[in-house]
Amino acid sequence: MHIPDGILDPKVWVTAAAVSGIVLARSVRYSKHKLEHRTVPMMGAMAAFIFAAQMINFPLLGAAASGHLIGAALSAILFGFWPSTLIMSTVVIIQAVVFQDGGITALGANILNMAIVAPAAAVLMHKLLQKLSLPAVVSAVVSGWVSVIAVAVVGALLLALSGVVPLELALGTLLFWHAFIGIGEAVITAVVLPFALRSSFTLSNNKEMLL
Amino acid sequence: MSKRIIAWIAASLVIAGILSLFASSHPDGFEKAGEETGYIEHASTLLPAPMPDYSLPGIDSWISSSISGLAGVLITFAVFVFFGKRLGRKTR
Numbered sequence: 001m002h003i004p005d006g007i008l009d010p011k012v013w014v015t016a017a018a019v020s021g022i023v024l025a026r027s028v029r030y031s032k033h034k035l036e037h038r039t040v041p042m043m044g045a046m047a048a049f050i051f052a053a054q055m056i057n058f059p060l061l062g063a064a065a066s067g068h069l070i071g072a073a074l075s076a077i078l079f080g081f082w083p084s085t086l087i088m089s090t091v092v093i094i095q096a097v098v099f100q101d102g103g104i105t106a107l108g109a110n111i112l113n114m115a116i117v118a119p120a121a122a123v124l125m126h127k128l129l130q131k132l133s134l135p136a137v138v139s140a141v142v143s144g145w146v147s148v149i150a151v152a153v154v155g156a157l158l159l160a161l162s163g164v165v166p167l168e169l170a171l172g173t174l175l176f177w178h179a180f181i182g183i184g185e186a187v188i189t190a191v192v193l194p195f196a197l198r199s200s201f202t203l204s205n206n207k208e209m210l211l
Numbered sequence: 212m213s214k215r216i217i218a219w220i221a222a223s224l225v226i227a228g229i230l231s232l233f234a235s236s237h238p239d240g241f242e243k244a245g246e247e248t249g250y251i252e253h254a255s256t257l258l259p260a261p262m263p264d265y266s267l268p269g270i271d272s273w274i275s276s277s278i279s280g281l282a283g284v285l286i287t288f289a290v291f292v293f294f295g296k297r298l299g300r301k302t303r
Binding site: 041164 | 218256263286287296
């Protein structure tokens with residue numbers, strides 16, 4: 001879900017950029033208080049891993065379409081919401097600036113989607129499922145899938161607000177493809193999570209960070 | 212740098228440098244939906260990037276996308292650590 005330049009209406013991408021800016025300013029303020037120095041390299045390694053994993057487009061149902069990991073659920077479950085916004089933003093900004101994957105004017109919208117909405121959805125789902133004391137793998141799978149669905153919904157809203165496609169059509173088409181892409185996200189999240197936890201890729205104050 | 216960090220970077224380099232060569236080249240969900248509903252026609256490029264579409268300009272070979280992937284992993288790690296160290300709190 002990397003929106004290129006030219007599709008979003010200026011009032012939509014300016015608003016999205018403003019919202020992303022406000023949230024990231026909070027993330028930065030938060031990390032100044034809470035983020036410990038020694039945890040930075042492991043979060044950097046997770047950012048690098050997510051960048052790499054996003055390059056792997058997997059085919060969908062023999063259709064002429066593909067999908068790839070977002071990684072927001074993975075980083076949000078490991079590090080919590082605020083740190084994961086910084087991890088995901090780093091990936092999304094580098095993709096846009098260095099690799100032309102996602103537009104420059106659409107950068108705020110892409111950050112909003114993949115670095116704010118996706119980890120928020122994953123954290124909320126993860127917390128809810130933890131309360132029901134379901135197995136960790138179930139929580140990872142559901143949170144991963146839900147994070148992709150949330151991105152598809154917000155993406156459809158941004159497109160509809162830009163007037164390039166009617167809302168119902170955008171929702172229907174994006175949700176159709178992302179329901180399948182979400183399965184990929186769910187599987188990869190559930191498979192990688194135990195390896196990351198074995199490497200102690202998590203924060204001592206994770207409970208607090210999730211808030 | 213600890214062994215586990217090096218192991219994750221190494222795995223990321225393998226994924227981005229080698230495994231990525233076998234990735235599907237079909238349009239992703241967003242592009243596919245854009246083809247079906249028409250919005251993708253509006254797509255344009257405003258800012259030329261050094262490695263557009265994960266390739267080195269002028270080099271038409273698998274090496275081009277492989278090097279882009281390796282570079283991306285290292286850049287991502289370096290940028291995060293550079294800013295993270297400045298943002299983070301020094302403790303213990």
